[in-house]
Amino acid sequence: MLPQTGYKLWLDYRKVKNSELLQEYRNQIQSVYIQPDTKTLEIAQKELSVGLAGLLGDKPTFLERQNIKNAIIVAKIKDLNKEYQALFESSKIEENGFQISHVKENIIVTSNDDIGVLYGVFHLLKHLQMNLPLKKLPIFDAPKIDLRILNHWDNLDRSVERGYAGNSIWKWHKLPGYIDQRYIDYARANASVGINGTVLTNVNANALILTPMYIKKVAALANVFRPYGIRVYLTARFSAPIEIGNLKTADPLNPEVRNWWKAKIDRIYKEIPDFGGFLVKANSEGQPGPQNYGRSHADGANMLADALAPHKGIVMWRAFVYSEHDATDRAKQAYNEFVPLDGKFKENVLLQVKNGAIDFQPREPFHPMFGAMPKTPLMMEFQITQEYLGFSTHLVYLPKLYEEVLQADTYQHGKGSLVAKVIDGTLDHKKISGMAGVANIGSDVNWTGHPFGQANWYGFGRLSWNPYLSAKTIANEWLRMTYSTNDEFVTPMIKMLLISRAAVVNYMTPLGLHHLMDTGHHYGPGPWVSNLSRPEWNPVYYHKADSLGIGFDRTPTGSNATAQYAKPVADTFNNLETCPEEYLLWFHHLPWDYKLKNGNILWNGLALKYQEGVGQVREMQSLWEQIKPYLSAEQYQEVAMLLSIQLKEAKWWRDACMSYFQTFSKKPFPKGMETPKHSLKYYKSLKFPYAPGIRPSWH
Amino acid sequence: MLPQTGYKLWLDYRKVKNSELLQEYRNQIQSVYIQPDTKTLEIAQKELSVGLAGLLGDKPTFLERQNIKNAIIVAKIKDLNKEYQALFESSKIEENGFQISHVKENIIVTSNDDIGVLYGVFHLLKHLQMNLPLKKLPIFDAPKIDLRILNHWDNLDRSVERGYAGNSIWKWHKLPGYIDQRYIDYARANASVGINGTVLTNVNANALILTPMYIKKVAALANVFRPYGIRVYLTARFSAPIEIGNLKTADPLNPEVRNWWKAKIDRIYKEIPDFGGFLVKANSEGQPGPQNYGRSHADGANMLADALAPHKGIVMWRAFVYSEHDATDRAKQAYNEFVPLDGKFKENVLLQVKNGAIDFQPREPFHPMFGAMPKTPLMMEFQITQEYLGFSTHLVYLPKLYEEVLQADTYQHGKGSLVAKVIDGTLDHKKISGMAGVANIGSDVNWTGHPFGQANWYGFGRLSWNPYLSAKTIANEWLRMTYSTNDEFVTPMIKMLLISRAAVVNYMTPLGLHHLMDTGHHYGPGPWVSNLSRPEWNPVYYHKADSLGIGFDRTPTGSNATAQYAKPVADTFNNLETCPEEYLLWFHHLPWDYKLKNGNILWNGLALKYQEGVGQVREMQSLWEQIKPYLSAEQYQEVAMLLSIQLKEAKWWRDACMSYFQTFSKKPFPKGMETPKHSLKYYKSLKFPYAPGIRPSWH
Structure with a gap:
């Protein structure tokens, strides 16, 4: 074997x-x-x-x-x-x-x-x-960030939302009596990169995890992790007082509700003296929250924070909210909701903010909340699992994405106000700092499905320890530790890792396009999807392609989302001269014949970017061929198969998207772009009813 | 690690x-x-x-x-x-x-x-x-049975019905492009014990598996398995012509339906020239079937058989049927349905019959259909996954159960008409023979959850090759191959394996009791359950405890199910003098003070049997302590934890069942039985909403 x-x-x-x-x-x-x-x-x-x-x-x-x-x-x-x-x-x-x-x-x-x-x-x-x-x-050496935390979107039935490496490694049914060897090896791996916390359960939470039967199971895991310096956290379903507490309300200002949470939390600490606290997704995508009772996010977070404070527990409150009732621009909503609350949160509350304002896309500009809440600790939320990046089939080295975000300059205190400084708390002298990564870990023998998915877990850990490390440094470490220290192996492999992120951006969503993924499962292209109940769930909401052009105008002539950034940043994005082309269609709606910096018209440039992504996958394949001598036949073969699928799917993305956009541009594909193999009708007909990672109720 | x-x-x-x-x-x-x-x-x-x-x-x-x-x-x-x-x-x-x-x-x-x-x-x-x-x-050596087949109750979303070892090993999403190393190692393991077929999908079938996209995926698996001598089979959903064929009916005598299946099957053989054929669960537990159209099981099976015959494919038609409209005795229904059809099936149809007439209980008398259909090949269906036997937490060595069934004498052609001879076809000179095992295989690193679950996979394979092998011989082989050839290890371990099956019978369902498991998930005791819509889904249907006594009268004074056996067997079961006590309450309803052979009254004897089961788990623990020197610390610790859970749950079974039965018998627990720790109310209150192996739709 x-x-x-x-x-x-x-x-x-x-x-x-x-x-x-x-x-x-x-x-x-x-x-x-x-x-x-x-x-x-x-x-x-x-x-x-x-x-x-x-x-x-x-x-x-x-x-x-x-x-x-x-x-x-x-x-x-x-x-x-x-x-x-x-x-x-x-x-x-x-x-x-x-x-x-x-x-x-x-x-x-x-x-x-x-x-x-x-x-x-x-x-x-x-x-x-x-x-x-x-x-x-x-x-x-010493960690620069206090809380270095994995978020598991794991359900109690062991399904994993957006999980592509098998099912959950938490064998709830056999806990607390059976301690799987994996729990120990998980703790070792995390400790080896300095990860010091784990949220065991899905942010789309189930109140049952807070019942005594499950708390005992959680305590058993906490006992395993404690000597490795890892604290256990849970997700708190805001309506738990109703669902498992028999109360009529979950209003955070109701004294009965407050007492219920206090008693519940006291009970948890009896079993788990170093329990870390709660991660909460509230009033977001159907989850209950304080707004159900006319209260603010601060009211909700502070209620839990008060009950946790005597035990030194914390609340990580997610800023990922958007409403179908706000017609303007989903990208603006988290900022609008939370920035006015700066200074209103208790000391043991952190806001957990996704790296970008939409949702874990192959590339997004940094989230405008970073640097905009000087009185509130903001945690970074990166996604390690590849929800929008080819699942566990595509090789995408994510530290390159993380590095781009952390190195982005918010200009909130002038030049050099890096996102990394927001996250490690140095920009505004925060008392507590944190970084969360949505885990790509599952029951697959190799933990992450794609063997190179391990590099993303490793890299997240390293950056949560030191957000100033370069993606290249991390690649070098991981490759040498995992495979071979031979330079003839390491050098081409670093190259492969570093281009892999550019590749996925190019073959999925080049030039600032975003959220073109087919709906629900987010597997493969679906730029034509327009029939979902909530407008901002439809890809057409994001690309806004029409006969005139393509892109989302977020400048003052459009949604004015750019106004949420510090002035120098907003100015850069607003101005077509200075807006980086990788964000072009994120911020601007432009005509098909708009001239790109290289002289190509937008339509042709878009096509060639898609083509470039396909070419980069071919380059990855050729690098993989080159290092074959340093691998076992099985190691070589496994990634070779995956790269073949990745190439096939990169072409699928190019061909489906370009064929669809062509219905608007009415222009021929430029020289240099390979001709699509199938009709647009064919691409639209593809269905994947059992794509992994989706909530069972969505099938 | x-x-x-x-x-x-x-x-x-x-x-x-x-x-x-x-x-x-x-x-x-x-x-x-x-x-x-x-x-x-x-x-x-x-x-x-x-x-x-x-x-x-x-x-x-x-x-x-x-x-x-x-x-x-x-x-x-x-x-x-x-x-x-x-x-x-x-x-x-x-x-x-x-x-x-x-x-x-x-x-x-x-x-x-x-x-x-x-x-x-x-x-x-x-x-x-x-x-x-x-x-x-x-x-x-040569195989004595033609078809040696694993049945995977695996769904396309990778959940496994009655699976307790993680999720399905079939990574449908990544097929056909990605061949998991596990497929190869699965084939090696099966070939090493002579298993030569695998049904990839759940008997509660999904028609999607028959669509072109999935057939390509199945073909990729067939290509892996072919050189190992393993053929691939699928489950056919009887209503597939409606669901994926756009027909209005699935009537097996309708020419359009027949043509649809013929075309579908021809297409499958184009991709998989050695495709094995179909396993079908029809008109059973809500599955569609020929009876929906007023046709017989033979009509349904023969329609598929006709379409498969030109390709040398076969149909395995399950005999596991029972109806909520038949009020008499579930145990009689498969026989009543199928025996009259003997001689009506095409040559390439086998009937697949569970080992007993109810459903994979810790102990059942052999199914009365064995030997009763001289013109029809009957396949044995054993369950390797431990649906009713403690999931993957309890150590139960199943070849001991299989051996008991195979060695049972049907007396259909006089003494010596063993079930084994029905199965290998020698009793009635069948042209084809088969044995199926419902797999206990999942994505857990060790494949089967409990490391000793591997012995059940191994043992099933060996008995499908040679149904006359003894459980002891198989235990000896597996232990030496897997752990150690040292006699000081092997001797106590054989002892442990051989008592493990007796233990589970004693602590769950002694003296012929059956189906006392809590409903839906079948985890733990639920003898009190009586509120389910179908009477025969309620444990009370099976034990019939009342103030007078306990047990199901299947003699001529009761349901007369015994009449389905050959006369010498029926006579033995009917007569309290000759009925083996292990089947006592399977066939007889007896007063609480009925005298057992050892002189105890039934109530006391029942209690002491439960106690004996608990004691046998303690004995298993002490044997495990004894062989500690031959194992790594991790190997020892893993099974020690599982045995602790098993002991706890054996006590739970004893205490819950005896406390419940006491409400009828009104007798004190006898000396020698440990006193239950909790009240009956407590045992009734236990709920396991996320017990594994249940259909997601049942949660």
Whole structure:
């Protein structure tokens, strides 16, 4: 069977191949000191044992004393020998940070706390996995963001909304008695990249998770995750007091409702003393919320925050709201709803904001809320699962997307007001900061469906630790840890990862187009869909193609959504001279013969962008051929099959979209664009009733 | 991560530990001859390569000539050298059978056909895996049953009806382009035990599987399975001509309907030349069927059979029917419906009959249809997935149940008319024979949820090859292949497996009780359920407990279901003196103070049987403790957790059932039965809205 099933993720710990380097490592790592006197340090010891055995080929020797040489010494600063202690400054190491240094022929991994030590151990192992020389030490590192959290859109029946890697890894039925090995390996993988929280349940929430039977199950998971530094969070269904509490209302200002939540939360903390808190989707896409009772989002969030505060729990309140009753522009609505509430939220509330104002598109301009709420901590919500990006069949390296958003400049305090600084809290000196990623994790043996989906989980984790890392740095780490440290493998693979995001933008939604995906499942193109009850659920709402042209005018002549950005940003987007062409049709409705910067008319340029996306997939295929020698036959074959599907679907996107837009432009396809294989009627006829990831009730 | 995740099933090929034996093997297996000139032989070669590398520690040397010594020579008889050929008699080896013999210092594995060679290779590898001496050769073997088929109750949305090991392994969305490695490993595992067919879809069928888009996906799976000797079958929804064919009727005698099916089937064979045929659930539990049009089951089956016959396809028509309009006894209805049709079915129709007349209970008397239809091939339908047997949490070794059924004597042609002989066709000289098993396979890393669920898949396969094998023989094989060949491991583990089936009968439904499971999900006890629309869906229908006593009178004073058996069998069951006590309450309604053979009154005896079941789980736990040294920490811990849950649930069964029955018997619990921990009200209050395996529409 498969020599490498992908189950081990980036923690495979293959033996070091370079014999000189192996000798260097072995000389330095003749023994290891670590006292497993807490569960976390026990885990660190076990990881060192497994990791070093794999990397160096022999189980490490653990010694009981620090007075040794050519060893690794792992301990909190306060537990180091006096002579070592003198060399470290506690105050210089932040919470959960670590230092790895050469001291007297030893390598010391230390921190002020257990979790910092564990992070340090994972870091040292990564150093060896990447085959870096030991002289590259010392290393200081610490997380720049407080809350580094996965969001699982997992239902209690184990279906996963927008999940493309099998079903939920939470085996609710067998909990609390049965602890799946996967829970442990999930915790290890997360700890290795610094993820320190997990929301177990879908934002489209089910109140049953708050009943005693389920709380016991949640507690069992919390017990597994705790020593890895991972807290458990749940989604709170706002109407739970009615559904499981027998109350007549869920009005957040009603005293009975407030008492119900307080009692419920007290009960949860009895079972889970370090429970993290709640993530809430309220008054959004049919979910109940405070507005059902004429109250504001702040009223709703603060009610929960009050009940959580005595336990140091937090509320992550999602800003993803839009209404079918607001006819102007969906892109404006979250801002309009929330920005006026700045300063109204309790201290333990964070607003969780998607990276863009629509919904996890292949490319969106950064969300205008970033930087616009100086008194409220804003969490980033990235999507790791590829709802709009080809599910788990397309290879799309998402850190490239994340990097683009984090590096965007809001100009809220002048140049350099990066989104990353909003998120890490430094721009407005926030007391708490966070980043959430909607997980792409499921029950597939390799966790993420596409083996390269693992890179997106890894990359999200790394960026939640340090939002200033480059996508390239992360790609380099992941590739070396997961597959091979050979440069002839790594160099073309970095190239493949980095073009993959440009490819998907080009073959799905180039030049600022967005939300052209077929409705419900979001699989494949559906730019013609116009028959859904809510206008903003229809792709035609977003592209507005007509005989004159295409695009959504969000400038002052249109919806004026650009006014939500700081002036320099708004000016840039409003002006056709300065608006980046990748956002062109996001902000402007332009005639088919509008001249692009390269001299092509818009129609031709659009066609060639689609074609370029298809070409980029072909390039990815050829890079994959090139690195074949570094893979097992099965590893090679798996991704080769997936790339073939991706190419087929890239063409499908190009041909379906261009054939449809042609009904408006009435222009021939330009030279350089391959001719569609099928008729528009054919593309419109395709149906996928069991596309994965959709809510069962939607079938 | 896990040293042994269970993914490799019984094909782990661990290195032989006994050094003398290893030397013996190495001396004999210095090289291997096999010409991979067909896909099947290529697979055989690959399996030898992986298997011998694992078992002997070195990759085998493959040579191109047969004129060698101390080698394994693998070839069809016609491809052997003349001098070897002379030593084998083609006519003595049946279709897909094989012979393994010592010839001139070599071991020859041969057959008349490729699949026989592949089976022989797996058999030889098993011989080595079990660490058997090579002098134990030669071996002749051949399958005794023609169709050895897994039934997957898998839906197109990847949910699995009655599936407890994750979701479906068929990734429909990614087919046909993506061939999951699991498909290959599934085929290997099946071929290794001789399974030669798979029904991919749920008997509660969806007509979409017959549309061109899905047929292409099915064809891709058929291409993977073909060289492993495995044919693909589908379930046919009887109303498909209406649902996907735009016809107004599905009447099997309507010419348009007949033409539609003929065209549909011709189309399928164009894509899948060796398509196996259809499995049909008709006029059963709401499924459409010929009776909707006033036609008989024979009319329906024959219509499909006619269309399949030119392609050598078959129809497997399920006999699992019962009607809410028949007030007498559900147990009688399949017999009443089908036995009068004996002789009316086309040659390529088999009736697929569940092992007992109700529904996959922990214990049922054999189905009275076995032996009662001398002109019709009857296939056995066993359930491997544990719908009524504790899902994938309880360790229940099912070959013990299968053996009991197969060894039962129908007396249809006098003593010795075993069910096994009905199934293998020898009793009435049937032209075709078959055995089906409802699969327990899902997307869990270890395939079956409970690691010991693998033994049930393995055991089903072995019994479908040879229905006369003992459960003990099979347990011995599976344990040695999967875990350890050490007798100190194997002996207690065989004991554990063999008592596990008795345990579940005792703690769930002792003394012939049946169908006490809570309704819908069938998880846990629900003997009190009486409010369902169809009487025969209520547990009270089956136990008929009242102030006088308990049990279902199926003798001539009651429903007279016993009359469906041959006279000697009926007489045995009717007579309280001769009726085996394990079937007592299946056939008799008896007073609470009825005297059992051991002198206890029925009430006390029932209590002590429940208690015995609980005790047997404790015994299983203690056996598991005993073999701890032979397992990794993770392997030990996983089953230890599951046994803890099993013990808890065994007590739950005892306490809930006995507390409920006590409301009728009004008698105290006897000495020897532990006192229930909770009230009956508590047990009745337990709800499991997301128990796995239920149809989503039933939630």
